[in-house]
Amino acid sequence: MASKIGVYFDVQNIGGGLDVEALAEQVRSKWSDLTPVVKVLPMLSVAEDEVRADIEANDLDGVLFCGASPRDEATPWQLPVQVEHVNLREQCVLAYKNPDGSAVSGAAPALLTQMATDYVNMGVVKLQKSNMPESAAIEGIKRILVIGGGWTGLTAAQEAAKTGYEVILVEKADKLGGAVNNMPMGSPLQAPWEDRQPTNLADKIAAVTGNSSITVLLNEQNANMALKVAARGYVLETGKIVKTGTGAELLVDDDVRKAYLGG
Numbered sequence: 001m002a003s004k005i006g007v008y009f010d011v012q013n014i015g016g017g018l019d020v021e022a023l024a025e026q027v028r029s030k031w032s033d034l035t036p037v038v039k040v041l042p043m044l045s046v047a048e049d050e051v052r053a054d055i056e057a058n059d060l061d062g063v064l065f066c067g068a069s070p071r072d073e074a075t076p077w078q079l080p081v082q083v084e085h086v087n088l089r090e091q092c093v094l095a096y097k098n099p100d101g102s103a104v105s106g107a108a109p110a111l112l113t114q115m116a117t118d119y120v121n122m123g124v125v126k127l128q129k130s131n132m133p134e135s136a137a138i139e140g141i142k143r144i145l146v147i148g149g150g151w152t153g154l155t156a157a158q159e160a161a162k163t164g165y166e167v168i169l170v171e172k173a174d175k176l177g178g179a180v181n182n183m184p185m186g187s188p189l190q191a192p193w194e195d196r197q198p199t200n201l202a203d204k205i206a207a208v209t210g211n212s213s214i215t216v217l218l219n220e221q222n223a224n225m226a227l228k229v230a231a232r233g234y235v236l237e238t239g240k241i242v243k244t245g246t247g248a249e250l251l252v253d254d255d256v257r258k259a260y261l262g263g
Contacts, residue, residue, distance in 0.1 A: 002062025002082050002127040006037035006054050007120070010044035010067025012191075016093030017108040018116055023066075026117055031124055036060070045191040048077050055081055062127040066120055078162065082132055086123040092116050142166060145233035145247060147260060149216070150178025151201075153236045154208050161213040169208065170217045172260055176205045227251040235260075 007027050009020045020040050027038050037054045041047050044067055054060060062082040070085035096104060096112045104112060144160045146153050149171030157169045175181070186199045208214055227233060227247040235243040235256060243256065250256045 001129060001131055003034070004058060004060045005031075005035045005062040005064055005124060005127050006051065006058065006060045007035050007039070007064045007124070008044060008047070008051065008066065009040045010065065011040060012043050013068035014066070014088050014093065016089075016096070016104060016112065017106055018088070018093065018113065019108065022113075023116055023120060027120060027124070030121065034128065035124065043191055051077070051079070055079065064120075064123045064127060066123065082127055082130065084123050084127050086119050088116055088119060092119055141231040143168065143231050145170065145227065145231075145250075146236065147233060147250075147256070148178070148236035149173070149176040149218075150236065151180045151199075151204075152240070153178070154204050156234065156236065157208055157214050158204075158211070161211050165213070167214045168217065169214055170260070172219065174218050176208070176216065176218070177201050 007024070009024055011020055014020060024038050024040050027035055036058050037060065039050075039054075041050075044065060051063065055063070060081055062084070063079060064084050064086060066086040066088050068089045069087050069091075092115050093104075093108075093112070096115065098104065098109065099111075108116075142164060143166045146156050146160070146167060146169045149169055153169060153171070154176060157167045160167045169176075171178075180186070180199050180201050183199055185196045188194060188197055209216055227250050231247065233245060233247055233250045234241050235250070243250070243253065245253070
């Protein structure tokens with residue numbers, strides 16, 4: 001049960017004329033010591049460092065994000081505390097209609113403000129009354145094989161290593177990066193999602209090759225060895241997982257053999 005909760009309002013993902021500062025003040029007034037940190041952020045997606053610093057400095061054991069659907073940003077930061085989301089956009093602002101059926105224009109009406117206030121308070125109570133679930137993980141060989149060292153393969157290797165897995169990354173070419181080697185500029189990778197930006201592929205490759213939990217094997221002949229020692233493997237092509245299975249299963253798979261193991 002959370003006893004110190006940080007509450008964060010994501011302004012860019014709320015809208016509807018809601019007075020976000022007033023919502024935040026309501027939290028401070030109602031919950032007092034239970035919510036030692038209450039902040040209104042212009043853009044939550046770029047505030048990970050700030051949230052982590054608040055957790056550390058204030059000994060928080062719960063965090064409440066108030067803004068869009070958790071599927072929109074999902075804040076996949078793997079925070080060391082309980083996390084809850086209050087969907088003020090889809091389930092409150094966008095779902096609201098005036099009693100006469102008309103849409104909201106201008107400042108939020110009192111009923112919409114009360115709905116938002118109730119949702120935020122329910123989020124606080126949910127953190128206050130719930131417990132961290134016990135892990136359902138089964139102890140086993142924590143080793144993952146990723147076949148394909150393009151952008152997605154590099155990302156998969158990094159994310160798996162963050163969760164405590166040993167990773168073997170196999171690339172059939174003699175260098176990592178795949179097609180992104182020929183793409184100095186790419187689509188926006190972070191908010192505000194406006195301008196094309198450098199891929200910074202060299203930095204991503206350096207982060208992977210410098211990670212002690214990740215073993216990189218270049219050239220296709222190494223895939224045979226990797227599959228023999230991997231508990232599970234994922235085959236990635238042009239950004240998609242096209243096949244998954246145990247190392248033994250992939251070792252005898254016809255498609256994998258043709259593409260990566262020399263037939």
